[in-house]
Amino acid sequence: MLSLLDTIKVPGLPDVEFYRDHKKENTFHVIRSIPVVARDQDNKPTLKYNLFARNADIAYASSPNKDLVEAQLGQLVVTVDLSLSKEEHKIAVNYLRKIINKKEHPFVRRYYKRYKRKMPNRKIEPVLTYPSTWKSGTAKLEILEGLGDTFKKSSSAEVKPSLTASNSASFYATFGAEGAEIILDALSKGYKTKKGKDEKTPLQAIVRYELKGYGFVPNLEVKVTGSSSQIYDFLQTQENTYKKEVEQGKRTRTRKIAGITVSKKSWLYDKRVNINKNDINSLVEKMIDSKIIRVDITDYGDVGSNSAEKKEVEDQLRQMLMDLIFGTIIKSFFETSFIEDGNGENEEGDGENNTPNNGVQPNPDMGLSARDKWVKNQNHYYYFKNDVDKSKISNINFHFKKNGVVEFLKNPNGSLAVQLTESERKAAVQYIDVSSPEVQIMQVQIKVNADFEADNIHSVIVNLSYKEKDHKSGIIRQNAKSFLFQTGDEVFTFRVSMARNAKGELLDFYKAEAKISYKGTADAPPPIVLENISDRVLNISYDKLGFITTQVSAGEIDWDSIKEVVVDLEYLAEPNKPDTKKQIRLNKDSLSDNWKCFMYGHKDKEYRYKVKYFYHDGTESETAYKTDTREALSIDDILVGRAKASFDVIMDTNTVKTAKVEVLYKDQLNGISEEFSKWFSGTETWDWSMRLREGATNTFTYRYFVQFTDGLVKTSEWKEAVSDENIDPIDLKRYQQMLTIDAGMVDWTQWQVVYVNVAYEDAENQYIKQETIRLTQQDFIKSFEIHSFTPKSNSFNYNLKFAGNGKVVDISDQTIQGGILILENPKAEIPVEDA
Numbered sequence: 001m002l003s004l005l006d007t008i009k010v011p012g013l014p015d016v017e018f019y020r021d022h023k024k025e026n027t028f029h030v031i032r033s034i035p036v037v038a039r040d041q042d043n044k045p046t047l048k049y050n051l052f053a054r055n056a057d058i059a060y061a062s063s064p065n066k067d068l069v070e071a072q073l074g075q076l077v078v079t080v081d082l083s084l085s086k087e088e089h090k091i092a093v094n095y096l097r098k099i100i101n102k103k104e105h106p107f108v109r110r111y112y113k114r115y116k117r118k119m120p121n122r123k124i125e126p127v128l129t130y131p132s133t134w135k136s137g138t139a140k141l142e143i144l145e146g147l148g149d150t151f152k153k154s155s156s157a158e159v160k161p162s163l164t165a166s167n168s169a170s171f172y173a174t175f176g177a178e179g180a181e182i183i184l185d186a187l188s189k190g191y192k193t194k195k196g197k198d199e200k201t202p203l204q205a206i207v208r209y210e211l212k213g214y215g216f217v218p219n220l221e222v223k224v225t226g227s228s229s230q231i232y233d234f235l236q237t238q239e240n241t242y243k244k245e246v247e248q249g250k251r252t253r254t255r256k257i258a259g260i261t262v263s264k265k266s267w268l269y270d271k272r273v274n275i276n277k278n279d280i281n282s283l284v285e286k287m288i289d290s291k292i293i294r295v296d297i298t299d300y301g302d303v304g305s306n307s308a309e310k311k312e313v314e315d316q317l318r319q320m321l322m323d324l325i326f327g328t329i330i331k332s333f334f335e336t337s338f339i340e341d342g343n344g345e346n347e348e349g350d351g352e353n354n355t356p357n358n359g360v361q362p363n364p365d366m367g368l369s370a371r372d373k374w375v376k377n378q379n380h381y382y383y384f385k386n387d388v389d390k391s392k393i394s395n396i397n398f399h400f401k402k403n404g405v406v407e408f409l410k411n412p413n414g415s416l417a418v419q420l421t422e423s424e425r426k427a428a429v430q431y432i433d434v435s436s437p438e439v440q441i442m443q444v445q446i447k448v449n450a451d452f453e454a455d456n457i458h459s460v461i462v463n464l465s466y467k468e469k470d471h472k473s474g475i476i477r478q479n480a481k482s483f484l485f486q487t488g489d490e491v492f493t494f495r496v497s498m499a500r501n502a503k504g505e506l507l508d509f510y511k512a513e514a515k516i517s518y519k520g521t522a523d524a525p526p527p528i529v530l531e532n533i534s535d536r537v538l539n540i541s542y543d544k545l546g547f548i549t550t551q552v553s554a555g556e557i558d559w560d561s562i563k564e565v566v567v568d569l570e571y572l573a574e575p576n577k578p579d580t581k582k583q584i585r586l587n588k589d590s591l592s593d594n595w596k597c598f599m600y601g602h603k604d605k606e607y608r609y610k611v612k613y614f615y616h617d618g619t620e621s622e623t624a625y626k627t628d629t630r631e632a633l634s635i636d637d638i639l640v641g642r643a644k645a646s647f648d649v650i651m652d653t654n655t656v657k658t659a660k661v662e663v664l665y666k667d668q669l670n671g672i673s674e675e676f677s678k679w680f681s682g683t684e685t686w687d688w689s690m691r692l693r694e695g696a697t698n699t700f701t702y703r704y705f706v707q708f709t710d711g712l713v714k715t716s717e718w719k720e721a722v723s724d725e726n727i728d729p730i731d732l733k734r735y736q737q738m739l740t741i742d743a744g745m746v747d748w749t750q751w752q753v754v755y756v757n758v759a760y761e762d763a764e765n766q767y768i769k770q771e772t773i774r775l776t777q778q779d780f781i782k783s784f785e786i787h788s789f790t791p792k793s794n795s796f797n798y799n800l801k802f803a804g805n806g807k808v809v810d811i812s813d814q815t816i817q818g819g820i821l822i823l824e825n826p827k828a829e830i831p832v833e834d835a
Contacts, residue, residue, distance in 0.1 A: 001133055001553075001591045002029040004215035004408060006111050010095045013088055015414075018096065018128075020111060022216040023589050026124045028096060029131045030084055034414035035139075035207045038079040038168055038447075040491040045420055046079040046445065047428045048493070051184055073153075074180030076143070076173045077445050077536055079491055080207050082130070082412055083166035089128060096126040114218050130165050132454055133553060133592050135407065135632040137161050137211040139169035144179050151179035161209065162449030162541065165488055170447060170537035171207070187425045205416040214553045214634075215408050216591060224321055226293035226396035228332070234292050235333055238283060277326075280334070284322050293396060295321060327411045328396055397676075405554045405591050405634075440506050442466070442536075444494040448485040449541040455596065456519045460485040462492075462540055463513040470499035485540075509534045514545055525598040546599050548607060552584045553592040555634035556689070562637055563587065564614045569595050572627075573602040586635065605629045613637065636689070643698045644689035645721060648729040649680045655734035655787055659706040663688055664718070667696045698723035706732050710787060712767060734787035739796050739816070741773060741782050743823040748777035752804035754823060758784045759797045765789050775823070794818045802826055 002019035010018060015034045021027035037045045053072045084092065099105055103119050112119050139161045144152040155173035162168050175183055287293040420428070432441055448460045465480035479496035498506045515527040528546045542549045552567050564587045571580035577600065584593040599605070606629050612622045621638060636642065647661050663676040678686045692698065701718045708714070721727055743754055759770040767789070773782050788794050796818055800811040802825075809826045 001214065001216045001405070002131055003111075003114075004217050004406065005114065006107070008096070008099065008107050010092045012091055016084070016088070016092070018092065019131075019215070022115070022218065022591070024127075025111070025117075025120070026100075027127050027129060028092075030082075030092075030128055031131060031410055031412075032082045032084070033410075033412050035080040035082060035169075035209060035412050035416075036085075036414075037416060037420065038081045038083065038166075038491055039085075039489075041489070045424050045428065046447075046491040047416070047420065048077045048443065048445070049183060049187055049429050050075045050077075050432055050441070050443065051180060051429060052432050072177055072180050074175035074183050075536075076175070076183060076205075077171075077443065078141075078416065079168055079170040079445060079447055079537070080139070080416070081166040081168035082209070083168075083489070084128070092128060093126055097124075100124050100126060130167070131213055132164065132451065132594070133214040133551065134163040134167070135212045135214060135551070135553075135634075137163055137167070137209060139171075139210075140208045141171040141173060141205065142208065143173055143205040144175070144182065147179070148176075150176035151182070152176070153179075156537070161211075162539070163211075164449060164451040164454070167209070167211070168447060168449060168539075169207075169209070170445060170539055172536050184429065187429050206413060207416060208413040209411060211410045211412070212407055213410070214405050214592060217404060217406050221297075222321070223296045224293065224325070224396060225296075226287070226325075228395050230292050231287065231329065231396070232333060234287060234290075235283065235329075238286075280326060280329070281322060284325050284329070288322075293325060324408060325396060327409045404556055440498045440500075442496050442498050442508055442510070444510070444536055444538055446483055446492045446494060446538045446540070447490070448488055449539050450488050450516075450545075452486070452488045454594070457488075458486075458517045458519045460517075460540065460545075461515045462538075464494045464510055464538075466496040466498075466510040468499040468507040471502045472500065475499070512538060512540075514540050516545055525600075542596065546601070548595075548597045548599060548605050549631055550595045550607070550633060551592060551631065552586070552595065552633045552635060554586045555636040556642065557586075557635070557637045559588045561615055562613055563616050565635055565637075566612045566614070567609055567633075567635060568612070569597075569607055569609045571597045571599070571607045573604045573606070574600045609633070611635055611638075634687075642689060643692055643700055643723040644687070645700075645702070645723065645725065645727055647678075647686040647688065647702070647727060649684055649686070649704075650729050650731045650733075651680060651683050652733040653682055655709055655736075656732045657707045657709050659704060659730075659732055661686060661702060661704045661730065663700055663702045665690060665700045667692075669696070672696070702727075704730050704732075708734060708787070712765075714765060734789060735791045737786055737788050737794055737818060739784045739786075739818050740820045741775065741784065741823065742820060743775040743780040745822060745824045746775075746780070746802075747825050748780075750804055750825065751802050752776070753802075755801040755803070756821075756823075757799050757801075760784075760786045760788075760794065761797070762789060796821075800826075 001022050003022040004019070006020040006022075008018050008020070010016065016030060016032045019029040019031065021029065037047050040046055051072060051074050100108055101123055102108060108119070137160065138158045140158045141155060143155065153174045153176050156171045159169050159171065284293070288295055444464065446462055446464070448462070450457060450460065462483045462485065463480070464483070465478075467476065467478040467480075469476050477497050477499040479494070481494055483490075483492040483494075494510075496510070498508055500506055509532040512530040512533060513527050514530075515524070517524045525546065528544065530544065548571060550569065552569075554565065557565065564585060567584045567586065569582050569584065571577075574580050577598070580597050580600075582595045582597070584595065586593070597607070606627055608625045608627045610623050610625045612620065614620055623638065636644070643665060645663075649659060649661065651659060659680045661678055661680070665674045665676075666672065674690065676688060676690070678688075680686075699720060699722050701720050703716045703718045705715045706713070739758060741756055741758070746754060754775045756773040756775065757770070758773060759768070761768045767787075769786050771784055773784065775782060784796070786794070794817075796816050797813055798816065798821065799813050800809075800823070802809040802811075811826060
């Protein structure tokens with residue numbers, strides 16, 4: 001597991017961090033801050049852009065909107081990752097080899113003192129790997145956002161990266177006529193400034209990762225806290241200090257069909273930015289110095305035994321904490337305005353400063369390829385968010401326990417196009433002529449998201465096949481191909497001409513089969529078959545291969561008291577297979593392990609586990625079996641000194657806008673009162689925990705707040721609970737119900753109009769809805785809709801007013817148990833009021 005405090009930078013690779021392993025002194029975990037376009041087995045970028053064009057007359061004739069003729073469409077398919085290139089790998093290994101074999105180097109000296117180990121007398125050869133302890137993560141592609149359907153038609157939403165190896169993620173985007181032309185120009189030409197120079201950001205395609213993983217912090221305890229309200233207020237006072245004007249101008253785009261101008265659009269672009277990454281780091285330092293963000297360091301062990309070493313530890317720890325704080329406030333209070341190439345016009349003498357913007361550039365003699373130099377020189381600029389609801393931003397609260405596993409956040413993000421050389425950008429474009437409507441190409445990008453080395457995988461074979469008969473021509477369009485994956489870094493492409501059905505619709509689904517084989521054994525799970533899929537980016541993950549994957553990590557465990565933790569896992573749906581049971585042992589030196597289990601055709605992913613604790617004093621304790629389906633388990637100790645609970649919030653986003661769970665902990669004896677909260681925008685589980693003092697109570701109270709889509713706000717009563725109590729799920733939902741009012745049986749020769757005053761009241765939930773409904777002979781059926789808090793039938797109150805032929809009849813309040821209200825003529829004995 002990576003050691004969070006033992007990180008080092010390599011000259012020439014400013015966007016890459018190297019974390020030393022907490023146990024294996026020769027191993028370094030690589031995390032880069034800027035995603036890169038993945039490379040296939042031939043080292044070609046896995047970015048493809050298809051421009052679909054057809055005859056202008058056909059496009060005009062088939063377009064339902066004659067003012068919008070889309071003679072061309074675009075499709076972008078790309079796989080990105082956080083990998084090192086061969087050149088980068090060589091540079092890093094050469095540099096680290098020099099450093100880690102220098103016993104007096106501060107990085108080396110601190111590492112061995114921190115872990116209380118003796119320096120080896122042998123020469124150490126560094127080994128680079130990628131973190132294997134990611135808990136969760138998402139990746140998102142942002143391109144031509146908010147410009148309308150003629151620019152971008154659709155794109156992949158948030159996707160889950162592989163969370164193994166180089167953390168690859170695949171995306172697609174489709175473009176309308178204007179967007180297709182913009183992307184084509186950006187890839188094939190690039191844009192020019194008024195001075196005729198290449199613009200710094202030819203294509204604003206930004207990829208954002210949000211990753212949460214586990215790391216180890218030795219021999220110290222740190223607590224970082226900060227109020228979201230105070231942070232937001234401070235940032236607001238600093239906004240004008242950092243505001244910059246980069247570039248403004250006007251662009252015009254003309255579209256022609258058959259030489260005739262069909263549209264001309266102009267727009268202003270404004271590259272006004274507020275702040276860059278270095279500025280934000282300065283703000284973080286100010287907030288720490290002014291105690292807006294509070295950092296409490298309670299234990300250094302014996303690393304900082306003298307003042308010089310102590311200052312080194314403080315500086316290193318401060319930098320690590322600033323990176324964590326930076327990632328948190330960026331997501332909450334800023335948004336990216338644009339990302340530019342640092343080798344811009346300033347380096348050629350234009351502008352006020354000839355110094356490269358990011359301050360650290362690769363040494364041209366270090367062997368970096370042109371592609372790698374593109375990646376290194378990105379400058380990130382951000383807007384201040386002005387519409388932040390600071391009450392809905394979680395407070396900063398990091399707690400690093402001495403000798404403990406802690407969660408950390410990483411947010412790699414960067415622009416895609418600047419990573420490609422000019423020749424690579426042009427080669428990514430493929431022109432497809434679909435003048436004949438019977439022809440359409442399907443192109444599928446295939447990748448395997450698996451850690452071949454860690455999981456002892458020999459190979460994965462993926463077979464794709466397509467076979468469909470074209471209705472019009474009778475031709476059978478087919479293709480079948482087999483792809484062999486042996487490292488997990490390969491990216492392949494499957495292509496086929498598609499057929500159409502009787503309606504002229506493309507038959508765009510295919511069949512995939514995947515088979516995994518392991519090293520040193522002939523035993524292998526049966527192949528997995530995926531029928532009728534239409535994904536343009538096919539990621540063969542453990543999930544698609546039919547596996548349960550669970551990462552088990554040590555959480556808050558007091559290793560001074562506990563010698564070893566044993567976790568027994570079992571897959572319930574198939575309990576008698578050799579791989580459906582596993583025992584994982586955790587200790588101070590081995591803090592995580594993985595369990596992968598084939599599901600043998602079952603759909604249920606539920607497994608059970610129990611934990612056994614072995615103490616240094618020779619005693620043991622064991623928990624009961626628990627069931628779970630999560631892909632990441634964090635195992636805590638069961639010693640007195642912790643309160644924890646899991647809150648399952650089940651949210652119907654059609655009726656619920658947002659929700660918040662609040663936890664209040666009070667320990668009167670020790671004079672402690674702490675509040676915790678979490679906002680929810682969808683169904684999610686919150687695993688809450690806090691450290692307790694010796695002899696403290698493990699009782700707490702909680703409540704929830706919910707805002708519904710109709711504006712109604714509800715706050716529950718405080719409930720008391722104890723640590724590890726099974727708290728009932730918080731089910732947030734409203735039920736759409738209606739009362740149908742039918743006046744079809746009214747004698748409309750006597751009455752001209754009927755008014756129905758209908759009301760629904762739920763006093764307990766403070767929900768009231770009233771409406772006056774007007775019924776006539778022409779419009780005699782209407783509905784009264786409510787969103788109730790129960791699916792049961794509800795009672796409605798109503799009164800009536802009949803009017804017509806010079807008279808009015810009022811019928812006093814009535815109650816009906818919902819469904820339908822059938823109106824008839826009023827009875828004769830009801831008093832009639834002259835109109």
